[in-house]
Amino acid sequence: MSTDVDKVFKALAAPERRLLLDRLRADNGQTLGQLCQHLDMTRQAVTKHLKLLEEATLVVTIWRGREKLHYLNPMPIHEIAERWIDQYERGRLRALAELKQKLEGETDG
Amino acid sequence: MAESQFVYVTFIRTTPEKLWRALREPEFTRQFWMGTTQECEWKPGASWRIVKPNGVTADSGEVLEIEPHKRLVLKWQNHMFPEMTAEGYSRLTYELEEKGDSVKLTVTHEMDKSESKLIKAVSGGWPMILASLKSLLETGESLEATRRWPEGL
Numbered sequence: 001m002s003t004d005v006d007k008v009f010k011a012l013a014a015p016e017r018r019l020l021l022d023r024l025r026a027d028n029g030q031t032l033g034q035l036c037q038h039l040d041m042t043r044q045a046v047t048k049h050l051k052l053l054e055e056a057t058l059v060v061t062i063w064r065g066r067e068k069l070h071y072l073n074p075m076p077i078h079e080i081a082e083r084w085i086d087q088y089e090r091g092r093l094r095a096l097a098e099l100k101q102k103l104e105g106e107t108d109g
Numbered sequence: 110m111a112e113s114q115f116v117y118v119t120f121i122r123t124t125p126e127k128l129w130r131a132l133r134e135p136e137f138t139r140q141f142w143m144g145t146t147q148e149c150e151w152k153p154g155a156s157w158r159i160v161k162p163n164g165v166t167a168d169s170g171e172v173l174e175i176e177p178h179k180r181l182v183l184k185w186q187n188h189m190f191p192e193m194t195a196e197g198y199s200r201l202t203y204e205l206e207e208k209g210d211s212v213k214l215t216v217t218h219e220m221d222k223s224e225s226k227l228i229k230a231v232s233g234g235w236p237m238i239l240a241s242l243k244s245l246l247e248t249g250e251s252l253e254a255t256r257r258w259p260e261g262l
Contacts, residue, residue, distance in 0.1 A: 073116060078237070
Protein backbone atom coordinates (compact mmCIF):
# COMPACT_ATOMS: atom_id res chain seq x y z
CA MET A 1 0.00 0.00 0.00
CA SER A 2 1.22 3.50 -0.75
CA THR A 3 -0.15 6.95 -1.29
CA ASP A 4 -2.40 6.58 -4.31
CA VAL A 5 -1.65 9.48 -6.63
CA ASP A 6 -4.99 9.08 -8.46
CA LYS A 7 -6.82 9.44 -5.18
CA VAL A 8 -4.84 12.55 -4.31
CA PHE A 9 -5.62 14.28 -7.62
CA LYS A 10 -9.26 13.20 -7.45
CA ALA A 11 -9.55 14.48 -3.90
CA LEU A 12 -8.03 17.82 -4.90
CA ALA A 13 -10.29 18.17 -7.95
CA ALA A 14 -13.24 19.68 -6.07
CA PRO A 15 -13.42 23.24 -4.71
CA GLU A 16 -15.33 22.07 -1.61
CA ARG A 17 -12.51 19.72 -0.65
CA ARG A 18 -9.84 22.33 -1.30
CA LEU A 19 -11.84 24.68 0.93
CA LEU A 20 -11.79 22.06 3.70
CA LEU A 21 -8.01 21.78 3.35
CA ASP A 22 -7.75 25.59 3.52
CA ARG A 23 -9.77 25.55 6.74
CA LEU A 24 -7.47 22.93 8.26
CA ARG A 25 -4.43 24.84 7.13
CA ALA A 26 -5.73 27.91 8.96
CA ASP A 27 -6.68 25.91 12.05
CA ASN A 28 -5.37 22.35 12.24
CA GLY A 29 -7.03 19.63 14.34
CA GLN A 30 -10.73 20.43 14.04
CA THR A 31 -13.76 18.27 14.78
CA LEU A 32 -16.45 17.68 12.15
CA GLY A 33 -18.69 20.14 14.00
CA GLN A 34 -16.05 22.86 13.95
CA LEU A 35 -15.41 22.28 10.25
CA CYS A 36 -19.12 22.57 9.45
CA GLN A 37 -19.40 26.01 11.04
CA HIS A 38 -19.47 28.88 8.55
CA LEU A 39 -19.54 26.45 5.63
CA ASP A 40 -22.31 26.48 3.09
CA MET A 41 -22.49 22.67 3.06
CA THR A 42 -24.59 20.09 4.84
CA ARG A 43 -22.96 17.95 7.51
CA GLN A 44 -23.46 14.92 5.26
CA ALA A 45 -21.67 16.63 2.38
CA VAL A 46 -18.74 17.60 4.61
CA THR A 47 -18.55 14.01 5.91
CA LYS A 48 -18.47 12.68 2.35
CA HIS A 49 -15.74 15.10 1.28
CA LEU A 50 -13.66 14.33 4.38
CA LYS A 51 -13.89 10.61 3.61
CA LEU A 52 -12.34 11.15 0.17
CA LEU A 53 -9.65 13.40 1.65
CA GLU A 54 -8.87 10.73 4.25
CA GLU A 55 -8.65 8.00 1.62
CA ALA A 56 -6.06 10.12 -0.18
CA THR A 57 -4.29 10.68 3.20
CA LEU A 58 -4.59 14.43 2.62
CA VAL A 59 -6.47 14.48 5.90
CA VAL A 60 -5.61 12.26 8.86
CA THR A 61 -7.66 11.88 12.02
CA ILE A 62 -6.69 11.36 15.62
CA TRP A 63 -9.04 10.50 18.45
CA ARG A 64 -8.64 12.64 21.52
CA GLY A 65 -11.03 11.32 24.14
CA ARG A 66 -14.39 11.25 22.38
CA GLU A 67 -13.42 13.85 19.80
CA LYS A 68 -12.22 12.94 16.34
CA LEU A 69 -9.82 15.65 15.21
CA HIS A 70 -8.96 16.25 11.55
CA TYR A 71 -5.45 17.28 10.47
CA LEU A 72 -4.10 18.40 7.14
CA ASN A 73 -1.36 16.00 6.01
CA PRO A 74 0.94 17.83 3.59
CA MET A 75 2.96 14.72 2.65
CA PRO A 76 1.07 13.59 -0.50
CA ILE A 77 1.28 17.07 -2.06
CA HIS A 78 4.91 17.35 -1.06
CA GLU A 79 5.70 13.99 -2.67
CA ILE A 80 3.93 15.02 -5.90
CA ALA A 81 5.92 18.26 -6.00
CA GLU A 82 9.21 16.42 -5.44
CA ARG A 83 8.41 13.94 -8.16
CA TRP A 84 7.47 16.34 -10.92
CA ILE A 85 9.36 19.52 -10.22
CA ASP A 86 12.56 17.51 -10.27
CA GLN A 87 11.63 15.85 -13.57
CA TYR A 88 10.62 19.11 -15.24
CA GLU A 89 13.93 20.64 -14.29
CA ARG A 90 15.85 17.69 -15.66
CA GLY A 91 13.84 17.90 -18.90
CA ARG A 92 14.49 21.62 -19.29
CA LEU A 93 18.20 21.14 -18.78
CA ARG A 94 18.30 18.40 -21.39
CA ALA A 95 16.35 20.55 -23.88
CA LEU A 96 18.72 23.46 -23.30
CA ALA A 97 21.74 21.22 -23.76
CA GLU A 98 20.34 19.94 -27.05
CA LEU A 99 19.55 23.48 -28.22
CA LYS A 100 23.05 24.63 -27.35
CA GLN A 101 24.57 21.68 -29.20
CA LYS A 102 22.41 22.35 -32.26
CA LEU A 103 23.09 26.10 -32.42
CA GLU A 104 26.80 25.73 -31.80
CA GLY A 105 26.96 22.96 -34.40
CA GLU A 106 25.29 25.23 -36.97
CA THR A 107 27.66 28.12 -36.23
CA ASP A 108 30.62 25.85 -36.63
CA GLY A 109 29.26 24.54 -39.92
CA MET B 110 -4.56 18.23 25.77
CA ALA B 111 -2.11 19.34 23.10
CA GLU B 112 -2.80 22.85 21.91
CA SER B 113 -0.38 22.94 19.00
CA GLN B 114 -0.02 19.84 16.94
CA PHE B 115 1.00 18.60 13.51
CA VAL B 116 0.50 15.14 12.07
CA TYR B 117 2.33 13.74 9.06
CA VAL B 118 1.56 10.43 7.41
CA THR B 119 3.69 8.91 4.69
CA PHE B 120 3.90 5.42 3.23
CA ILE B 121 7.40 4.09 2.63
CA ARG B 122 8.22 0.93 0.69
CA THR B 123 10.49 -0.66 3.28
CA THR B 124 10.32 -2.84 6.39
CA PRO B 125 9.58 -1.65 9.95
CA GLU B 126 13.06 -2.92 10.95
CA LYS B 127 14.85 -0.83 8.33
CA LEU B 128 12.74 2.28 9.00
CA TRP B 129 13.38 1.89 12.74
CA ARG B 130 17.13 1.97 12.06
CA ALA B 131 16.86 4.86 9.60
CA LEU B 132 15.07 7.06 12.13
CA ARG B 133 17.91 6.74 14.66
CA GLU B 134 21.22 5.65 13.16
CA PRO B 135 23.78 8.23 12.01
CA GLU B 136 24.59 6.69 8.61
CA PHE B 137 20.93 7.25 7.69
CA THR B 138 20.10 10.49 9.51
CA ARG B 139 23.16 12.26 8.11
CA GLN B 140 21.73 11.75 4.62
CA PHE B 141 18.11 12.83 5.08
CA TRP B 142 18.23 15.01 8.21
CA MET B 143 20.60 17.84 7.30
CA GLY B 144 23.79 16.01 8.27
CA THR B 145 22.68 15.57 11.90
CA THR B 146 23.16 12.61 14.21
CA GLN B 147 21.36 11.58 17.39
CA GLU B 148 22.93 10.55 20.66
CA CYS B 149 20.84 8.27 22.82
CA GLU B 150 20.87 4.86 24.52
CA TRP B 151 17.35 4.26 23.19
CA LYS B 152 15.66 3.05 26.35
CA PRO B 153 12.91 4.65 28.47
CA GLY B 154 14.19 7.63 30.42
CA ALA B 155 17.45 7.85 28.41
CA SER B 156 18.56 11.35 27.48
CA TRP B 157 18.45 12.15 23.80
CA ARG B 158 19.89 14.88 21.60
CA ILE B 159 20.26 15.90 17.98
CA VAL B 160 23.76 17.02 17.11
CA LYS B 161 24.49 19.38 14.23
CA PRO B 162 27.47 18.56 11.96
CA ASN B 163 29.56 21.12 13.93
CA GLY B 164 28.95 19.21 17.20
CA VAL B 165 26.46 21.70 18.67
CA THR B 166 23.19 20.41 20.15
CA ALA B 167 20.17 21.48 18.11
CA ASP B 168 17.45 19.84 20.23
CA SER B 169 17.43 17.59 23.27
CA GLY B 170 15.11 15.70 25.58
CA GLU B 171 14.51 12.14 26.68
CA VAL B 172 12.90 8.90 25.60
CA LEU B 173 9.36 8.69 27.00
CA GLU B 174 8.28 5.44 25.32
CA ILE B 175 10.09 2.99 23.11
CA GLU B 176 8.69 -0.14 21.47
CA PRO B 177 11.17 -1.31 18.81
CA HIS B 178 9.88 -1.25 15.21
CA LYS B 179 6.55 0.20 16.37
CA ARG B 180 6.60 3.32 18.47
CA LEU B 181 8.98 5.94 19.79
CA VAL B 182 7.97 8.95 21.88
CA LEU B 183 10.49 11.69 22.65
CA LYS B 184 10.43 14.76 24.88
CA TRP B 185 11.87 17.47 22.69
CA GLN B 186 13.23 20.93 23.47
CA ASN B 187 14.83 23.21 20.91
CA HIS B 188 18.16 24.88 21.68
CA MET B 189 18.76 26.93 18.58
CA PHE B 190 16.32 29.77 19.14
CA PRO B 191 15.87 31.30 22.64
CA GLU B 192 12.16 31.96 22.09
CA MET B 193 11.64 28.28 21.29
CA THR B 194 13.85 27.05 24.14
CA ALA B 195 11.67 29.15 26.46
CA GLU B 196 8.58 27.21 25.36
CA GLY B 197 9.94 24.10 27.11
CA TYR B 198 9.25 20.57 26.01
CA SER B 199 7.26 19.40 23.04
CA ARG B 200 6.45 15.76 22.32
CA LEU B 201 7.37 13.86 19.18
CA THR B 202 5.81 10.49 18.37
CA TYR B 203 6.80 8.11 15.59
CA GLU B 204 4.40 5.26 14.86
CA LEU B 205 5.29 2.51 12.39
CA GLU B 206 2.66 0.21 10.98
CA GLU B 207 3.26 -2.44 8.35
CA LYS B 208 0.82 -2.18 5.40
CA GLY B 209 1.44 -4.71 2.64
CA ASP B 210 4.85 -3.96 1.10
CA SER B 211 5.06 -0.60 2.84
CA VAL B 212 5.25 0.92 6.27
CA LYS B 213 2.84 3.66 7.28
CA LEU B 214 4.85 6.20 9.23
CA THR B 215 2.89 8.65 11.37
CA VAL B 216 4.83 11.51 12.90
CA THR B 217 3.09 13.68 15.47
CA HIS B 218 4.73 16.76 16.94
CA GLU B 219 2.78 18.53 19.67
CA MET B 220 3.05 20.96 22.53
CA ASP B 221 0.67 21.77 25.39
CA LYS B 222 0.70 25.43 24.46
CA SER B 223 -1.34 27.30 21.91
CA GLU B 224 0.41 29.07 19.03
CA SER B 225 3.71 27.33 19.76
CA LYS B 226 6.59 28.87 17.79
CA LEU B 227 8.46 25.57 17.86
CA ILE B 228 5.56 23.60 16.39
CA LYS B 229 5.07 26.25 13.72
CA ALA B 230 8.78 26.15 12.84
CA VAL B 231 9.07 22.36 12.66
CA SER B 232 5.92 22.13 10.58
CA GLY B 233 7.91 23.68 7.74
CA GLY B 234 10.82 21.28 8.09
CA TRP B 235 9.23 17.88 8.68
CA PRO B 236 7.65 17.37 5.23
CA MET B 237 11.00 17.83 3.49
CA ILE B 238 12.87 15.59 5.94
CA LEU B 239 10.24 12.85 5.72
CA ALA B 240 10.11 13.05 1.91
CA SER B 241 13.89 12.69 1.90
CA LEU B 242 13.74 9.71 4.29
CA LYS B 243 11.21 8.07 1.95
CA SER B 244 13.43 8.73 -1.06
CA LEU B 245 16.51 7.36 0.73
CA LEU B 246 14.80 4.09 1.70
CA GLU B 247 13.04 3.58 -1.63
CA THR B 248 15.74 4.68 -4.07
CA GLY B 249 18.96 4.69 -2.04
CA GLU B 250 19.28 8.46 -2.46
CA SER B 251 18.06 11.19 -0.16
CA LEU B 252 16.91 14.56 -1.51
CA GLU B 253 19.74 16.96 -2.32
CA ALA B 254 18.42 19.78 -0.11
CA THR B 255 18.55 17.66 3.06
CA ARG B 256 22.09 16.29 2.80
CA ARG B 257 23.83 19.08 4.65
CA TRP B 258 23.12 21.59 7.38
CA PRO B 259 21.67 24.85 5.96
CA GLU B 260 24.22 27.66 5.92
CA GLY B 261 23.70 30.36 8.49
CA LEU B 262 21.41 28.29 10.73
